[in-house]
Amino acid sequence: MNRSRRNFIQGAAVAGAAALSSSAAAQHQHHEHAAPQKSPGAAGAEPFLSIETPDIEKMPWEWDGGVKVFRIRCEVVKREFLPGWTMDVWGFNGSMPGPTIEVQEGDRVRLIVENHLPETTSLHWHGLEVPIEMDGVMGLTQDGIDPGGSFTYEFTLHQNGTFFYHSHMPMQQMMGMIGFFIVHPKTPHLPAVQRDFGLIVQEWAVLPNNTIPNSLSMEFNWLTINGKVGPATTPLLVRQGERARIRFVNLGMDHHPMHLHGNTFWVTGTEGMRIPQTAWIPGNTVLVGVAQSRDVEFDAHYQGDWMLHCHLPHHNMNHMASMVGPLAHLGRGPRAGMGMEEGMGMVRRGTALSDENGPSFGRAMGVGATNEETVSHLVGQQHQHQQHKAAPNALLVPGYPQDHHMVLDEEVAKPETFGLRAGWSGAVMGMMTLVRVLPEAQFVRITAMRRNPSRVKPAKPTEHKHPAE
Numbered sequence: 001m002n003r004s005r006r007n008f009i010q011g012a013a014v015a016g017a018a019a020l021s022s023s024a025a026a027q028h029q030h031h032e033h034a035a036p037q038k039s040p041g042a043a044g045a046e047p048f049l050s051i052e053t054p055d056i057e058k059m060p061w062e063w064d065g066g067v068k069v070f071r072i073r074c075e076v077v078k079r080e081f082l083p084g085w086t087m088d089v090w091g092f093n094g095s096m097p098g099p100t101i102e103v104q105e106g107d108r109v110r111l112i113v114e115n116h117l118p119e120t121t122s123l124h125w126h127g128l129e130v131p132i133e134m135d136g137v138m139g140l141t142q143d144g145i146d147p148g149g150s151f152t153y154e155f156t157l158h159q160n161g162t163f164f165y166h167s168h169m170p171m172q173q174m175m176g177m178i179g180f181f182i183v184h185p186k187t188p189h190l191p192a193v194q195r196d197f198g199l200i201v202q203e204w205a206v207l208p209n210n211t212i213p214n215s216l217s218m219e220f221n222w223l224t225i226n227g228k229v230g231p232a233t234t235p236l237l238v239r240q241g242e243r244a245r246i247r248f249v250n251l252g253m254d255h256h257p258m259h260l261h262g263n264t265f266w267v268t269g270t271e272g273m274r275i276p277q278t279a280w281i282p283g284n285t286v287l288v289g290v291a292q293s294r295d296v297e298f299d300a301h302y303q304g305d306w307m308l309h310c311h312l313p314h315h316n317m318n319h320m321a322s323m324v325g326p327l328a329h330l331g332r333g334p335r336a337g338m339g340m341e342e343g344m345g346m347v348r349r350g351t352a353l354s355d356e357n358g359p360s361f362g363r364a365m366g367v368g369a370t371n372e373e374t375v376s377h378l379v380g381q382q383h384q385h386q387q388h389k390a391a392p393n394a395l396l397v398p399g400y401p402q403d404h405h406m407v408l409d410e411e412v413a414k415p416e417t418f419g420l421r422a423g424w425s426g427a428v429m430g431m432m433t434l435v436r437v438l439p440e441a442q443f444v445r446i447t448a449m450r451r452n453p454s455r456v457k458p459a460k461p462t463e464h465k466h467p468a469e
Helices: 003-007 022-029 170-174 438-450
Strands: 037-039 062-064 066-083 084-091 098-104 108-115 125-126 150-155 161-167 180-184 197-205 222-225 236-239 243-250 256-260 263-268 280-282 285-288 293-299 304-310 333-338 360-364 433-438
Touching: 003 256, 066 098, 084 098, 125 150, 161 170, 161 243, 161 263, 161 293, 180 197, 180 243, 197 236, 236 243, 236 438, 243 256, 243 263, 243 285, 256 293, 433 438
Parallel strands: 066 108, 098 180, 197 243, 236 433, 333 360
Antiparallel strands: 062 066, 066 084, 108 150, 125 161, 161 180, 197 222, 243 293, 256 285, 256 304, 263 280, 263 293, 304 433
16 A cells, blocks of 8 residues: 555545435445545545546655655656557656556645656646746756756645646657646535546557657557556446546547447536536547546446447557558569569569569559559458458458457456456457446445455456346
């Protein structure tokens, strides 16, 4: 347990709970792991509900005479996007995204930043109104933090909402240097929520046979939520009947329309502040632009395992490559579209067995990429991970193949996936996760697994069906 949690003490129910129905209030009281927590730093502040940021730890802090002290290391870290796919990225305190900073309106914080990177950096506190010398813009408000050096930021928080911290060097941002900075209000917002989640969305360009993101690229082939891609993203668990908040943060090059299946939510906050209730917008898709945060809230009436994902089609895939499509020749069989010389087998360079001199059907001009235009990149072979059925004449259909279905249920099994339908992982790829609205028995069972992961081995998802027995 980190120091911040040791400093927290259990508090009373959040203000406004009495306004809920008696049954809802009674239900809230026995939500043990969602109980409000007290921050000793905010004078006169009420208890707050601690945020859950799946796959990201909380940042520990120390108490120093009325100031909460956080120690932040900027460093190179390894992050497993998906089992078997570990990337070399940049982050904080051994994590990418960085550990979640969770504080309360009225707190005074001191952030001691050490630079373990091979180049100069600085940190910016996105959305927070701080003294200019604390804003973290190298050259404008401070000298950069050189490798091996440190800088101390200190300020008092007078806002509340969903903020984040990040390097103010743009390419370092593309290497992953971001983390949540959650400031809870002194008085909890109404209507009260029983679940509070945070999701950071990012995109990456990782070339084949490489583990280092190409921060100069404008095309992206890995799309992550909290540093994981589906189906390795950890589902959000909500007890049926609860009210939940999901906070989205985006720091990348693309905007992301985040869509929730089966539920209507209200957009209740931005990186600026809580939106007045009269201006809340209903929907099931919210556009989270670059450098923005968006808070949405919904009542979990409907039991089920609901998709939550970016609705850009290319963001629902893993490990895409920029050469997919008609320009990716696999070197199998004669190629169409070659020139006359190639078709006649005339050797101009290399050997007769080299790629450029192999047999082909040569009746074209042999200009540019015309030899690749007539075929799909996968015609003539069955993809080794293709697990759905194809029609007998599929290879004759223009455009085939398009989508593949990869099932990784066992590889990504964890307590939060217990009870999912067999084959569920084939539907969760790229910037995708699940919101699981669970009945009481299933929620309690999975919660027990989460508390004792070493003692309770989660069953394979293929062995159980939702809902719980």
